Amino acid sequence: MDTNFSKDDIAFRDEVRKFFDDEFDSTLAKNLGDGHGDNYKESIIAWQKKLYKKGWIAPNWPKEFGGTGWTDTQKFIYESERGLAGVPDVLPFGLKMVGPVIYTFGTQGQKERFLPKILSSDHWWCQGYSEPGAGSDLASLTTSAEYAGANYLVNGRKIWTSLAQYADWIFCLVRTSKGARKQEGISFLLIDMSSPGVTVKPIITIDGRHSLNEVLFENVSVPVENLIGEQDKGWTYAKALLAHERTNMAEVADSKRMLTELKDKASKSIGGGGRCLADDQVFQKQVSDVELDLMALEYTELRALASIAEKGMPGPESSLLKIKGTEISQQLHELHLKVAAHHGGAIALTEEQYDEIKVGSDARNRYLYGRAATIYGGSNEVQRNVIAKAVLGL
Amino acid sequence: MDTNFSKDDIAFRDEVRKFFDDEFDSTLAKNLGDGHGDNYKESIIAWQKKLYKKGWIAPNWPKEFGGTGWTDTQKFIYESERGLAGVPDVLPFGLKMVGPVIYTFGTQGQKERFLPKILSSDHWWCQGYSEPGAGSDLASLTTSAEYAGANYLVNGRKIWTSLAQYADWIFCLVRTSKGARKQEGISFLLIDMSSPGVTVKPIITIDGRHSLNEVLFENVSVPVENLIGEQDKGWTYAKALLAHERTNMAEVADSKRMLTELKDKASKSIGGGGRCLADDQVFQKQVSDVELDLMALEYTELRALASIAEKGMPGPESSLLKIKGTEISQQLHELHLKVAAHHGGAIALTEEQYDEIKVGSDARNRYLYGRAATIYGGSNEVQRNVIAKAVLGL
């Protein structure tokens, strides 16, 4: 029972810390602007290319495909430092989603063709899963891919596609035949976004910003070599990916940073009548409610990592990472908004406007967009169904 | 939109207040002892006989059968004053449960035979509904009543029967035939507890006390004139009673009294380090959380009463009375236990023991026995199912 860091671990931590310190500057942070800066696309790619150059772009990949070969402790240290430094996570679609599917289930050709450009960030990927009629019930998707000689002809509509407006490629679940169970007959297809017949339509979210999209496919021709694994077996590959995705969703490092910022903000926040908000006992309780849960979740994640390292798969404790992680981050958003008080409603119109208005504006945008965290990636209701069945045997 | 009291109302309130002041003395309170005093049975009967003599035993009954003929405002005033004075409610089994069933669905003979003794508290009633296999799913009950000439032969087992150890009569739901739907074929039967074949077995609850029982029926012969209404139609009568029961379960007056006692206790409670518990902001917040909900519930109940007065039936708002009322009373139990701190675990062994130990003991017993409130009378889960269906149309 220990989490001691070895001397090597500490040296590694210092290296990571120095790297972020040197390379992730405030201009970059500003340009990324919570995913909505003016130069978001260029900036995130530039940052990822730095990581790529350093060899740190894919800590979770096996070393043979370009991974770091880090121990679990090193991975944990890297993530912690990333959160502390306020460095955004890499875009997940290529590196955490389709990449692992390709190196696990893809052909040698697919690996050679796609993995290097994922690592180098020369391909921007997006995820084509949800459909208007297939949300929580993903397996009822209807986007069809008809086999026609050397190509599939794809028709249908994907929705809630994050950052599709920037994407070069999309990985899709499509229906290639009608199986007895709806999970059968689904295939995993990689589609070039520049193919004729692909249209991206923006969806503006309640924060007033554009990160989601609909992606329409009208007779899009996709070469058969873009099929992952066997036709009609796509659900299997997607499920493997979902399990992987779930352990990525605790976002402990990011929540820890939000918590630090929250305490810092509150300690500077005038609470009216000459008092400081951080001294309010009820506020302290609300903050510590979240902090306690987060402290526990950090160890829940470590336990899951240790379990993967030891047994090759996460234990039951990992099932709650997505639910708790997203609930905690929403609570932190709420507290940030509480600190912002009147300014939480503000939408700044000019660059020059009062700082507090901008801070409030950021808090609100994160709060509002953050509502989606309990909906996407398998809604928290679906996650509870999964735990009830798979863990509790109900 | 008003709840003003008229002069007459205020005169009535003063009368009620005076009556409780004069008649409900501390010896009586002690003997009742939270339902577990040494002379509980004699004391509660003596108290009810006082109310009977005053003509106030059955505020909810129609005047013709012995009700008070009060306005809704008067009923509200009476209940409020009762709660404030710490006077226990009357035993519900006769006065609030079987009484209304008898005057609504009973024959003239049944009315004459039973109602007077319910009013005078000469008959102690208990309720035979639940069975080991029929709890939330009450309609699946199996206690059978076989028609044999002028009698029914009753066999089966009822459970969770409150205060059956004192009872002269029990009203039961029994199965008289197997209908297509399980709600069919149930009859409503009145059974003399002294009949041969009736056995009462105590159930000790987690508070270590005895108020619940099992009631066993072995070939108990029940005259057909003890059948309410038509054979096989008992479910209808029981349902009418359940709706009635639900509006009785908000227990606002009692919760208000518990709240007053809580604040009083906290203001005297030394919080350690020379501080007073009532000054702790987090504790204040916990108390006001409940107080706010209770203030709202009081008006929810009033709205339901006004709706009954106006339209002859409660509106959708009444559906939540049982759920919210029991949740609030459990929260109050919890806060009382919190105030008791170390003494909440105490079970006093002697009369002479330290006062705080006895106070803590009472708080704990109420807390523990109070857990049942969300289970009995249709568990809160079942209540939520009912609202989902009947109110929200889901």
Added chain:
Amino acid sequence: MNFDFSEEQTMIMDGISRYVREEYDFDVRRTIKDSNDGYSKEVWRRFSELGWLSIPFDEVYDGFGGKTDDLASVMIELGKGAIIEPYVASIVVFGTLLNESNNESLKKEIIPKIIHGNYIGSFAYIEEQSRFEITDIKTSAIKCDGGYTLRGQKLAVIDADKSDGFIVSTRTDNSQFSADGISLFLVDSESQGVSLSNYKTMDVHSASVITFEDTFVSDENLICALGNGYAHIKSVMPQILLALCSEALGIMETLNKLTVEYSKTRTQFGSPIGSFQALQHRMVDNFMAYEQAKSMVYRGLCEANNYLSGSINLDEFTRVAHAVKALVAKSSKQIGDESIQIHGGIGMTDELNIGHLVKRLMMINVEFGDGDFHQKCFGQN
């Protein structure tokens, strides 16, 4: 005991309800929100014609002479439309503060203009350091010849950019945190030394930071007795809070209705999602949260009448208003969150009305103190 709105109130409510349904649906609202003015002068004129701008004003100034429950009944229905027009700022807040003032000549001049839709006002009281403490005021008003010179900054003044005048809370005596020595002035928005920095708010209203640099305001523009500003604010605050909470009530009713309806039509796993017990129980909890909020608002309105009749005093009425605002905040948060969650992805879109209603609830929560603030005020007394 009576929890019905009066016949007259019901008639007005029906009128607003019909208007919102027939003339102010979400498409109309979207057009208005994207317009230059940020609200519709046409709609405002209609409100005036229909008499809705006159509700809280005394009959002597051509007002409707409405009491707290009249205003509340109007707000319930306006809430359902998530009206962008400056009704809260100008009628509920500015209007009530002015109507209860003892400055007869100002009232005679301004109130008829408001009622006819020719004057919009707002209340400038928040400062950088004040958070929710209305008495925490640095903005100074220094006596000068024929009036006062104002200096200071007010934040988050709702709908200020649409306003012809502001009621400004200033300090004419005592130190920053004192409840005494606060004075209220009506300041014309065109006065010299007044500058605004405007921004949008998430409920598609607007707000401004207003800076007063040696702004002259004449003695005639004093709203209530010198130094007595806080007593004045305090006396109208319960009515304002109840109006805001009534608006929230209308919104919550709408959100619950839309969510239950959606759950009956949205199908996943071969069944409407409303058939799943876990969601059913949560929608029941939302129903209860709404009913409890409704009971609490009604309690507030009954107590408003008790206050008018003299059977409770202002402190007692104020305590109830704190309770109402605190409980409504909780129900709002729960119903807002759950409405989006149960709608799922579609609930996250700007296109659907759900998010807009939720954002208005969020704005109501912070206006004049959030739920925690009011619960603390309530719990300490």
Added chain:
Amino acid sequence: MNFDFSEEQTMIMDGISRYVREEYDFDVRRTIKDSNDGYSKEVWRRFSELGWLSIPFDEVYDGFGGKTDDLASVMIELGKGAIIEPYVASIVVFGTLLNESNNESLKKEIIPKIIHGNYIGSFAYIEEQSRFEITDIKTSAIKCDGGYTLRGQKLAVIDADKSDGFIVSTRTDNSQFSADGISLFLVDSESQGVSLSNYKTMDVHSASVITFEDTFVSDENLICALGNGYAHIKSVMPQILLALCSEALGIMETLNKLTVEYSKTRTQFGSPIGSFQALQHRMVDNFMAYEQAKSMVYRGLCEANNYLSGSINLDEFTRVAHAVKALVAKSSKQIGDESIQIHGGIGMTDELNIGHLVKRLMMINVEFGDGDFHQKCFGQN
């Protein structure tokens, strides 16, 4: 990174688990609880034989030399049996306080007796006015010839009626609330001027009000340096809290297991109640509450090792212990309530083990400060 108990720890845990399963089921427990002694001397002897009474004691006194995680591992398994024997009072609390003392002669005398099952001790520190503040002490110890004279009253001393001696916190200097000037003495239960008023506790342990009327205690019975008692308590408190929380963890695991099992067999409306989605989601929430509590306890145990190795200091370790107790209190409350509720009527009966496990959780919650108390300590630092 390693979250497994060591081989040795696992062996002991398996031993206790087997013992609880095979020799200490709920019927055995019921017999013991109704016995005259209120616990089983036979069981206690077995504990001694099996080495479990030696866990926290130094090897030099024939102890096992266990660290925080050794004791915790034992408590997890003992928790599952809701053991009535005075393990917490005598081994965890009294034992740790004594073992960490610098009074070598006392340790040499008493510890071997404890290990052999011939001595039971308890800790008398709560006073009428102190609630959870360990430093709030009125009981005085006045210097006299060869020792001290104790005067005062201690409340809620767990398992005092079974004890041969008490460690008593007294004030030898400074005023009532000061952390300085507190001294700890080992007082023989047979000493003159010691009187007990005993009562039962809901977890079928016992507790006493102990009154000291001019009780003499010799200089040799001072547990740590004079006036340094609080520093001594503080230094062992994290270990005690972690042991209690580990016990709670074992109980919660059992409650969740029993509840899920019950929900699979109890049929209502023609289906096992575990098939109803609303209950499923709540059982998932209980599962999560347990897993989070487990993670937090493990965090505490890892930090205990970090404290031993010197990589964190006592204040840092204490803060984590506050966090563990606070979070475990929340999970305990949720799991306790829900275990009874989901069991329904049967969960309310004294016959079923559920209620007994819940009552032990409730007792653990108040021991050495309830969840709110620890969360406040945590949140303020």
